[in-house]
Amino acid sequence: MKVVKFGGSSLASAEQLKKVLDIIKSDEERRFVIVSAPGKRHSDDIKVTDALIRYYRAYTSDQDVTERQNWIIQRYKTIVDELNLDYSILEKISESITKLATLPIEGNPFLYDTFLAAGEDNNAKLIAAFFRKNGLSARYLHPREAGIIVSSEPGNARILPSSYDKLEELRNEDDILVIPGFFGVTANNQICTFSRGGSDITGSILAAGVKADLYENFTDVDGIFAAHPGVVRKPDSITELTYREMRELAYAGFTVLHDEALIPAYRGKIPLVIKNTNNPQHPGTKIVLKRRSNGLPVVGIAGDDDFVSINLSKYLMNREVGFGRKVMQILEELNIRWEHIPTGIDDMSIVLRERELTPIKEEEIVSQLTRKLEVDHVDIERDLSIIMLVGENMKSHIGVTATATKALSDSNINLEMISQGSSEVSVMFVIKTENEKKAVRALYRAFFPREDS
Amino acid sequence: MKVVKFGGSSLASAEQLKKVLDIIKSDEERRFVIVSAPGKRHSDDIKVTDALIRYYRAYTSDQDVTERQNWIIQRYKTIVDELNLDYSILEKISESITKLATLPIEGNPFLYDTFLAAGEDNNAKLIAAFFRKNGLSARYLHPREAGIIVSSEPGNARILPSSYDKLEELRNEDDILVIPGFFGVTANNQICTFSRGGSDITGSILAAGVKADLYENFTDVDGIFAAHPGVVRKPDSITELTYREMRELAYAGFTVLHDEALIPAYRGKIPLVIKNTNNPQHPGTKIVLKRRSNGLPVVGIAGDDDFVSINLSKYLMNREVGFGRKVMQILEELNIRWEHIPTGIDDMSIVLRERELTPIKEEEIVSQLTRKLEVDHVDIERDLSIIMLVGENMKSHIGVTATATKALSDSNINLEMISQGSSEVSVMFVIKTENEKKAVRALYRAFFPREDS
Known part of the structure; x- marks a missing residue:
């Protein structure tokens, strides 16, 4: 049925x-x-x-x-x-x-x-x-x-x-x-x-x-491609994708289906297939709860721009119980949705979408961080892009991050930030937007080798 | 004077x-x-x-x-x-x-x-x-x-x-x-x-x-070594180190000086030198606010164990304004100090020192995350170590992360997590404790090449 x-x-x-x-x-x-x-x-x-x-x-x-x-x-x-x-x-x-x-x-x-x-x-x-x-x-x-x-x-x-x-x-x-x-x-x-x-x-x-x-x-369309066809020439189309992978890719710019639409099917454990009315023989892309490995660690590479980062540092920040929560409280009171908060020992970055940061909110954040939380330093970094390397199989592949960072480094692309959580469904890179397309291409070449390139 | x-x-x-x-x-x-x-x-x-x-x-x-x-x-x-x-x-x-x-x-x-x-x-x-x-x-x-x-x-x-x-x-x-x-x-x-x-x-x-x-x-001691002498044979001693670098190294196990002791000197912008009473001719290690580059991207490699990670995931977590703050609130109410919170799209990890997580607190956290925040999944990962690769000059060296991840990958060490914030004074790797020494040695070899090895 x-x-x-x-x-x-x-x-x-x-x-x-x-x-x-x-x-x-x-x-x-x-x-x-x-x-x-x-x-x-x-x-x-x-x-x-x-x-x-x-x-x-x-x-x-x-x-x-x-x-x-x-x-x-x-x-x-x-x-x-x-x-x-x-x-x-x-x-x-x-x-x-x-x-x-x-x-x-x-x-x-x-x-x-x-x-x-x-x-x-x-x-x-x-x-x-x-x-x-x-x-x-x-x-x-x-x-x-x-x-x-x-x-x-x-x-x-x-x-x-x-x-x-x-x-x-x-x-x-x-x-x-x-x-x-x-x-x-x-x-x-x-x-x-x-x-x-x-x-x-x-x-x-x-x-x-x-x-x-x-x-x-x-x-x-014939389903979902492993990278944006406007960036990578004739990218592979994806045969099978998990809901989690779809979410990670959708987050960073893949927009075939709006992810909210997936919730009922996801909760009901119903597999979904994206097919092309004009080419119904094409198997399309199947979105499932679990998939068999196709041998490749990475299933797709997405890139999205218009991110900014609020970078703050405070000597011995790490010792203050509740510091992170206070930062988050300030953001929440200003109704700002953040995306990621990579932390060092005495520094923290807040990565968010540019639209969240109106000039008035920006001024307010900087003022509150300086006044209430007494940070030593705060700056705003703009024109950032997020690159998501997505694949459930990455966790069983030692060296995915090594391959990815080498590919970026060989293309002379500096990493502003990098984050890989325990889920290991994705690795996120933050880079300058001017390098976004170059980065997607470099990563695509590294993870989807093909004879004609 | x-x-x-x-x-x-x-x-x-x-x-x-x-x-x-x-x-x-x-x-x-x-x-x-x-x-x-x-x-x-x-x-x-x-x-x-x-x-x-x-x-x-x-x-x-x-x-x-x-x-x-x-x-x-x-x-x-x-x-x-x-x-x-x-x-x-x-x-x-x-x-x-x-x-x-x-x-x-x-x-x-x-x-x-x-x-x-x-x-x-x-x-x-x-x-x-x-x-x-x-x-x-x-x-x-x-x-x-x-x-x-x-x-x-x-x-x-x-x-x-x-x-x-x-x-x-x-x-x-x-x-x-x-x-x-x-x-x-x-x-x-x-x-x-x-x-x-x-x-x-x-x-x-x-x-x-x-x-x-x-x-x-x-x-x-003749100052600070670039890695623990009990792990790496005859490591280089560090000539000059910034306060920030010292903090990052101290965080992950370097214990020559307690970092709280450094605050007054740091705030007063006084350079500090660690010297050896038994060998006063040795220049020791100078800790300064800013240092000249010595040409090496990495100044020291530290490793510390007894970390745990609370890994949680929730479909569309990313859409919930205030989710991160609520997690932090739970931790703060239980008086638990966390170290890092790497995030994916629908997942978040909370990295903390094992001593923070008593069995009672653990039970309470899991219960509150499940009940109040309705996460789909939560697990606790133990026996983790943090490896810090530290150096102010990393930011001007494209490829440090690539070299590091390749060194770890070549030694068959899987990365549980990786985090590099905007400060770029350090890159943090979370790995299984059983791999800690091997990882420090592999990184040392990669960043401190020497003729006799």
């Missing part, structure tokens, strides 16, 4: 939907289909979700909405026409879109979510009709009927743990269920959307709920 | 005291002489300070003290005889020692300190007399007269900042001043001893107080 999720670009046109149909037909285990709103057909195109935002703005600012409505309805109509679907489905979609502009504006915190959710919702209706027309016993299912009951947090809904029992009952359904992603309903029957990673979250929840054997996430 | 401090083994016998006299005579800048109590003459000998402790115990438990007193007086008498000193000095010493057993026991928190301090105090009297007899214009000075006024914390006295003005006046004295180390007097005129590093602290305070050009600390 598989839960299959398709992203917006996989559902943007009739041509794409035919690929989706073939994918569902080719494996009868594919029983739950989670769909996004139609995405862009070409780079200048407008996503249906963005069109719904414009529609919402027009409606709430009391402008004429006819043009906005028509654009959206027309967008669906193009697909309905190309697929030769019965117009009854278009009428339903049209009605749904038009009806949005009759909902109360005042005292309705769920209005924006309701507008946005219509993109996925109507696409699910359309796709269910398309499946049926092509001989599949398929049915559209609203998240309300599915049992995706969420917290009342507009734009940031969280699945209620009690939902899972109801979701499990869906296992007994005979039809292929086509369910819109991106939103659930509150206990008071309001539409409420998830945060970033929208439809991916729905897929992840469904997979955990129905205890799927696999959660297939169809995108427009 | 130099402040010169002699340790117990430099003052244990007439033979040693003659060396001390030569040292003082050979440089007229040596104007302040800080002395310890007589130390051991051979490995089975008893230090005067330890004899004073036995004397104190006998007195406070109402036993006969005559034998204890006589042993101590006899100890000084041997030196007086060997040096042919006038018996008037021995009478003073004898009176001082005997008088201790007349002091009030009840309600006297300074009694123990007063007993202990008598070792240094009487030795200073003896040495001043010895200097005078040999033509030096020297004079004994009690810390009370010198102006070493300290806080009322028996066994843990701290110099009062106001003392420094009075101390500076000592610059105008014509005599060579012989001052007992290890203690000061409180504002209420009570004898109060410093904590660990006793006489070294007095020397350090004096050096800062009189704004000395140099603080000479005479011991029985």
Whole structure:
């Protein structure tokens, strides 16, 4: 039993939907289909979700909405026409879109979510009709009927743990269920959307709920590469990756799936595969709890910029019980999220993302460290990048750090900081951003040797 | 103007005291002489300070003290005889020692300190007399007269900042001043001893107080070695070392001077030299604020054992604002001092000295981390050692970490953790204790190449 999720670009046109149909037909285990709103057909195109935002703005600012409505309805109509679907489905979609502009504006915190959710919702209706027309016993299912009951947090809904029992009952359904992603309903029957990673979250929840054997996430890439293809020429694609490895890579810039979307599947121990709608024969990248070793210590190399470091030192810092906690307290009171705190004996660095450090907060931190904690020295280092060398197998490979540091040193790249914790899933290097690409390339060459280079 | 401090083994016998006299005579800048109590003459000998402790115990438990007193007086008498000193000095010493057993026991928190301090105090009297007899214009000075006024914390006295003005006046004295180390007097005129590093602290305070050009600390070794001579055969001795480097090395097991003793000299920016009373021609090891590069990136390699690591992981830990602070709060409430906290994305290690983690505290930490912070996993790793690779010049040497990790890897030593902060004065490796000596040797070979190895 598989839960299959398709992203917006996989559902943007009739041509794409035919690929989706073939994918569902080719494996009868594919029983739950989670769909996004139609995405862009070409780079200048407008996503249906963005069109719904414009529609919402027009409606709430009391402008004429006819043009906005028509654009959206027309967008669906193009697909309905190309697929030769019965117009009854278009009428339903049209009605749904038009009806949005009759909902109360005042005292309705769920209005924006309701507008946005219509993109996925109507696409699910359309796709269910398309499946049926092509001989599949398929049915559209609203998240309300599915049992995706969420917290009342507009734009940031969280699945209620009690939902899972109801979701499990869906296992007994005979039809292929086509369910819109991106939103659930509150206990008071309001539409409420998830945060970033929208439809991916729905897929992840469904997979955990129905205890799927696999959660297939169809995108427009052949899975995840061992390094960014914009930095390393034709990097290897990764066959298998653990959830922990995925997290470490996502942290430092790998953005195929938003990591929050992975939580339900991770907790439910459901393996996930990232596949390409346009190349479904490609095995893609499987994300699992545990994986077999492929003989290589490193699975991927990620790099991300816009980090800064607050470096402080104080003679005999190490002797002060509570010093570290006090530093952290200052950061927390200023609502600053830090990333790492490598420590020497009398010095400590606080590595954080640049956006966390506004000029006002920076001044306040320096002032508090100097005044309250009486540090001898504090400075701020900017333009830093983090390089993550990731791989569960590193722990059984003596010398990974040696190979990595030698590769960086041979490329004349100075290490600002280095941190390797006990988990040994990753080694983190902090370097100057100007060296980031050079560093990723050097590390890639060191850990992914190939004949043609 | 130099402040010169002699340790117990430099003052244990007439033979040693003659060396001390030569040292003082050979440089007229040596104007302040800080002395310890007589130390051991051979490995089975008893230090005067330890004899004073036995004397104190006998007195406070109402036993006969005559034998204890006589042993101590006899100890000084041997030196007086060997040096042919006038018996008037021995009478003073004898009176001082005997008088201790007349002091009030009840309600006297300074009694123990007063007993202990008598070792240094009487030795200073003896040495001043010895200097005078040999033509030096020297004079004994009690810390009370010198102006070493300290806080009322028996066994843990701290110099009062106001003392420094009075101390500076000592610059105008014509005599060579012989001052007992290890203690000061409180504002209420009570004898109060410093904590660990006793006489070294007095020397350090004096050096800062009189704004000395140099603080000479005479011991029985030719200074500091680049690695422990018990681990590495005939290691290089270090010519020059910065205070920061000294701190990092002291942290991981280098114990020539207790680092707390260095604070006054460090704050006063007084350079310090560690020299050998038995080999005063040897330049020793100079500890300075800044040093010239000697071309080597690493100045010393230290290793210390008895560390443990609390390793914890939690999926999406990284997203929880305040997680690190909460961990630290738990540790602080249990009064546990931690050393380092290397972090991954979803994991964190807390490295601490084994003595901090009693079984009860261990249980409490694990319980609180699991219950309050809901970590997914926590384990305790024991038998760890820390290896510190220290050198201010590392920051200008790309590749130090590469060389170090390669040396460890070539010796088949797995790195449990590695941390290099922004200061780049040191790189810290955490390894299994069973590999500690092997690691120090491997690193020594890598950074201190020599022809005969």
